[in-house]
Amino acid sequence: MDVLADVLAATRFSGVLLAQLRAGRPDWGCGLEQLPTAGFHLVAEGTCWLRTRGRPPLHLVPGDVVLLPRGEPHELAGAPDATAVRYADLESAHPPGRDGVMDLGGAGAAVRIVCGKFSYEGEAGRHPVLSVLPEVIHVPGMSADPDLQGTIRLLAAETGRNRPGARAVATRLTDVLFVQVVRAWLELREDDGGDGGGGGGEGPGPSWLTALRDPRIGTALSLMHEEPQRPWTVESLARAAAMSRPAFARQFKALVGSSPLAYLARLRIDRAARMLRDTDELVGDIAQAVGYASEFAFSRAFSRQRGIAPGRYRRTVPEPVGV
Structure with a gap:
């Protein structure tokens, strides 16, 4: 990916x-x-x-x-x-x-x-x-x-x-x-x-973008983007990156600026927001597609990150920035 x-x-x-x-x-x-x-x-x-x-x-x-x-x-x-x-x-x-x-x-x-x-x-x-x-x-x-x-x-x-x-x-x-x-x-x-x-100097700090240059952390990022719905754990991501769990967790946080599961949570919500904008799929189906076991858990996570419920977000998608 x-x-x-x-x-x-x-x-x-x-x-x-x-x-x-x-x-x-x-x-x-x-x-x-x-x-x-x-x-x-x-x-x-x-x-x-x-x-x-x-x-x-x-x-x-x-x-x-x-x-x-x-x-x-x-x-x-x-x-x-x-x-x-x-x-x-x-x-x-x-x-x-x-x-x-x-x-x-x-x-x-x-x-x-x-x-x-x-x-x-x-x-x-x-x-x-x-x-x-x-x-x-x-x-x-x-x-x-x-x-x-x-x-x-x-x-x-x-x-x-x-x-x-x-x-x-x-x-x-x-x-x-x-x-x-x-x-x-x-x-x-x-x-x-x-x-x-x-x-132009440094950006605001560690980020997923600069972490792509690291072959092992870049591999983990690619896997999460390819299959965000998988029940990833820190252990499974560390195995995929051929690293021990502690070393992977430390390196990921140092390079990306957040923990692996925090990054995955944001990725899932971003992917869900895209599906809400671009498709007519039911909210429950979108929840499953991005890795949530229930629509309720997904709605809570979406509202926590975006400050708005998924259904309302779909009805009030903002205009693109910079148009």
Whole structure:
């Protein structure tokens, strides 16, 4: 079981292209307020600067990608000290054309930045992937892996052409870009001994995402995602991971940040929430499908984690975040 793919599918995670910024002068600046979900910027041409609170300005060059997993307020600018104008005001003064480009003018060396965000179903700020990533992830295009470089080049090319289907192709590529950026961040963490280096530093702490890099704990996570309905115990998971029970419990808690059974309980409720949203199956059948012996036990567990009963949740599913 591909755990990351399962989590993204469960939350209907998808990319959305917003606009492109183009400028031919160094005195431009664009300020973006807090977003309810993740945002990203890809420098397709030229250079610019990213400014975020509490960090020095970051120089971005062609091929660089910046991911802001929780939509932190930030500014893009043509120079480290250029004055930033609110995005809404820039959009009003320079409406995007039919190609989606917001042209800020200027006859000098051009910079073109592809901007987008991601939507998902669930509660804002609690996405199981976004919530465990650092506030800013910077992946330099020149040092990225060949697969990511290929996606960056293709996305930059598709957004720079007025060809049939270009926007559809570019939108699909944003999903690929997200996964590859997360992979690059995980690899940077491992190469730098866990601090992430140029990838944006550490996330909030231990998580299932970083634990996937451990072959034994990753095996246990995969098994739970593949068959959450099985009556897993710490002992059975430890056997599957070829570890003793005490060693497995300690290692799982250290890497994931919760006990194996606490993780399993959340996984079951998340899977049940997905079934409540996407199917017409009876609540009792869903309870059995995710490993609960009775509808009553499932309803109690669901209400405890989600703060709402399963039936009511089905009737009042919130709108996707970031749409």
